[in-house]
Amino acid sequence: MTSLDKHNRMANAIRFLSMDAVQKANSGHPGLPMGAADVATVLFTRFMRFDPKNPDWPNRDRFVLSAGHGSMLLYSLLYLLGYEDMTIDDIKNFRQLGSKTAGHPEYGHASGIETTTGPLGQGIANALGMAIAERKLANEFGDELMDHYTYALCGDGCLMEGISQEAISLAGHLKLNKFVLFWDNNSITIDGAVSLSDSTDQIARFKACNWHTIDIDGHNPDEIAAAIEEAHKSDKPTLIACKTTIGYGAPKKAGTNKVHGSPLGDEEIAATRKALGWEYPAFEVPEEILDAWRVAGLRSTKTRVEWEKKLNAAKADVKAEFNRRFAGDLPGSFDRAIQKYKKELAEEKPTLASRKSSQNALEVINGVVPETFGGSADLTGSNNTNTSQTAPITPDDFSGRFMHWGIREHAMAAAMNGIALHGGLIPYSGGFLIFSDYCRTSVRLAALMGIRVIHVWTHDSIGVGEDGPTHEPVEQMASLRAVPNLLMFRPADAMETAECWQLALESKDAPSGIALTRQNLPAVRTKYTEKNLCATGAYDLIPANDADVTIFAAGSEVGLAVEAQKTLDGKGISTRVVSVPCMELFFEQPEDYQKAIIGNSPIKVGVEAGVRMGWDQFIGSDGIFIGMTGYGASGKGEALFEHFGITADAVVKAVEKKRA
């Protein structure tokens, strides 16, 4: 058997596993795995460094299937390469409820799935994040411990999505030369030919973004190997444009959109078996081919063992730090530093914008948690996400801890996912809350994957002021609270901001968003408590037995709730104030706690400079809500709060009216 024959048969193993699995499920996308099988075979059997027996090896090469619909490509690879938790039964159960082999690759379902993909373009930016993490950690721990490639495979759809431009322009700017992107250039999308909707010269586009580019026949293993070797030598990220035939091998359907997202059908599969000389039944890979794959799977074991030796040979503190970082554990000094800071805050009782309180908290955090990796989407001075420790990263110097992401909220969020997935770093962003809309898909994917990324979203209400309704979040808190497994914090003052930061950093299985103000807020938490009061999501800020009125408020509106409470109490109306920094955490509390906090006041008031949605859980559908019912306006922030009736006085009047 010539080496070409062997290659072809190994690639055909991917093709038939994929088409047979899709056929059995009667659902899925055979076209991409069949078309990209040659690229994947060359990459995984000759270049990719990984160890199926130690899939979490920190210095493994990363592979991201950005075109996630081609999931059977990845599942086939994992099975063939000998990943133990991907069996032939898993392949047979493709797309069935409870199986590892979901319709699109899902992080956590099986080893070797580096990220969840499916929504197009995301994977390119995830890979960008992984490549950034690699360079950053290499700078910190040395090439001995961190020195790997990040590969991604994308389709035409990924390149049409806007996020791709954000990712490739930043990758090119940063000269991420260990980032190699394969473009499965098959000229077909769901609707038909790419030419129905696009005529971009992708090679020229990538060149314009400072990429090295190589254009090859994606079915020629020699060209594929040569291209990867060339990419490894480049001082820029490399695009390998692989001209492929979608559904390669299927006599009638190859090269058409018919093979993109539907089973081939028994007849066409039989014809493909004949055309490719594959005489084995469904799900059977002949021993010699499986052996060849399994041998290839173990190629890098020796490299991994050598790497372990290097890690063991490192200084004890370096090794401990490296392991801690990849375990995702915070340093022991973290809690102590927060407690000390909280004591200072209790003394100082500062009146500050919470974006500034956040920066102060970060100054403490970044001093003791070296793995935080900050940034901003070109709003550094507004988001206050930089601290004395965070020098910016530049294309030629990754010693910094701060990324100027540019005006690229979407790629920032998706790259942060990649950084978190890579391990060793905890990324936090900087952006305006309103622009969370630009990156919702990536935020959702972080929540679905359950990874620790932290979004710092400042300018969180009409308090934005003069910039007006295009920049004033109104529905963003509600819409983000609706995202399952996303912790949305909206702290009321400096103390709560510190506590929310602590909770976000300690949340290993869920991403967080921290909504912060542009405008100053008075201190409402003026006493030190060792306990993190925000941890229960909502708590008695001003308790009162048998209160006539309970005011529930979040963020900047807690201060006015406190003010209203004073006035009402002065009028003999017993009033309690509950601060609600995180609804999600509250609804995770025991039912007794929830009931006690919600309480039995005859009048319940919710106050937030946003829409009511979500607050009915606290105040009931007959409760009073003081907030927004539509968009904001351009004007001075204080004038807007008056104009929209979000004031302590409005709370008092509404309560008195209801009692009358």
Add this chain to the structure above:
Amino acid sequence: MTSLDKHNRMANAIRFLSMDAVQKANSGHPGLPMGAADVATVLFTRFMRFDPKNPDWPNRDRFVLSAGHGSMLLYSLLYLLGYEDMTIDDIKNFRQLGSKTAGHPEYGHASGIETTTGPLGQGIANALGMAIAERKLANEFGDELMDHYTYALCGDGCLMEGISQEAISLAGHLKLNKFVLFWDNNSITIDGAVSLSDSTDQIARFKACNWHTIDIDGHNPDEIAAAIEEAHKSDKPTLIACKTTIGYGAPKKAGTNKVHGSPLGDEEIAATRKALGWEYPAFEVPEEILDAWRVAGLRSTKTRVEWEKKLNAAKADVKAEFNRRFAGDLPGSFDRAIQKYKKELAEEKPTLASRKSSQNALEVINGVVPETFGGSADLTGSNNTNTSQTAPITPDDFSGRFMHWGIREHAMAAAMNGIALHGGLIPYSGGFLIFSDYCRTSVRLAALMGIRVIHVWTHDSIGVGEDGPTHEPVEQMASLRAVPNLLMFRPADAMETAECWQLALESKDAPSGIALTRQNLPAVRTKYTEKNLCATGAYDLIPANDADVTIFAAGSEVGLAVEAQKTLDGKGISTRVVSVPCMELFFEQPEDYQKAIIGNSPIKVGVEAGVRMGWDQFIGSDGIFIGMTGYGASGKGEALFEHFGITADAVVKAVEKKRA
């Protein structure tokens, strides 16, 4: 005075109005208006066709300030050119509550503001939509009536946002040669130099996307004029890269990020006055310069009058149709066609996926409403947004009524905004509901502007099935319902789908989203009613006096609510079913109606295959909710409904448990 002197003084009028207004407001962005004043002066005084006395002239050239933070550029232009509703007092009231001159340009605040901008990149795609609308209407009504340019001005930030790539790649593909984009190439963003985060060769990037490109000194009026003339001759869209100095004229701050988003300060303004030889006090434009602007403002009056003559000379039906289309009124035949179709549905009682019901409704609508303009983001066969009337538009033939938007949800939504703003067409999209996350910013802007765009969002729940949680909307209905002034429809069957389409088309002041299923739904509305029952947002589908139980449900879950009702009634538990096709319309109804619909049943149940958020308004915080609490899974759709307990049986059991 040489013509260059005159130009400079006219441009300086923009500069000083802008810097003085920002200074007075103590808030705003002087840098862009000062830098782009030369480009704007040449464009508006020598090329743009418009008539300040008839600002809505359908064949006017369109201008979009994509870099919306430079709003003072636009306000200055409108005032100088003689738009009657932009006075010097409006300029003085920049960024004050209630003023027309909001922080960012807001559509509807004053004539000549063609779209609301601020979130970066949006304007480029709005302009794309306007340019598409122009070509489409030119094809339909002839160049005599429709033949104008669309100009946009963007900054570096717009070009970093991913949406820009989606827009420019599609514009290049479509060969929109009457689309001219000025890039205010000032190399500065908020954080500092563009080089902090980007090194893209923008000229090469646009060339790769099939644009004509011209690189000029953006302060040289001759070069600006020559470039525009050259652009007019191109057979492709044109990028005019204008090298400018941000804050041009300010001795100390020009060319730095200090002038981007802050007032210059009195001292620097005085120095700028000196440097540019501008000896007039704040807000004063010398008569000769104002006159020159006003004369320029009236340049195209004759052209407009001639155009009116052409319209008047057209056949009566053409003229009537043109005027109807630009008035935004639906044809008289529309309601009749819907009524006829509803009668047919009452006869047929079809069991259909609502995406298919939508296509059937569209077949009727597109037959009588020629201004509908359909499309899909590469999911035509899944969204079912094509009908027998909608041939696709191609780069060389705009006679079609369907756009293959490509995998570009964001640009699709933003371009639809541009199409609606242009007038003459009603755009509707096609996409998966989950991917509404990709285009939320544009959807929100449509809602903020109050324009008629219709989003067809199919695959609206776990009914998606095997594609799994990355493709299954869970929180999207809630998060879109949170957007003020967006009508979110979720019809239960073919009849409701027809009614929701009617409501969406009749909604001139609010965009709509129609959430539709992949899976089949039984007919729950089996009788013809002339009245559109969906118009009240929620209505008694199965009434019952003094019901023990009321089930509120939407979309695909109405069928199972009906099933549960039968079982419960059979057990002697009197049960009522309320269908909730549109929460927003319901909460616009008189309070009496709302109270009657919500009713007094001791047990209230909400059913929707999504999160609970929003349903408490119907069922109260103690109501039963049958829906999702987290993400979906990959598996057969029916199996998923069983797995997640969203079944008629689950409703019955929950009711029985509560009664026990």
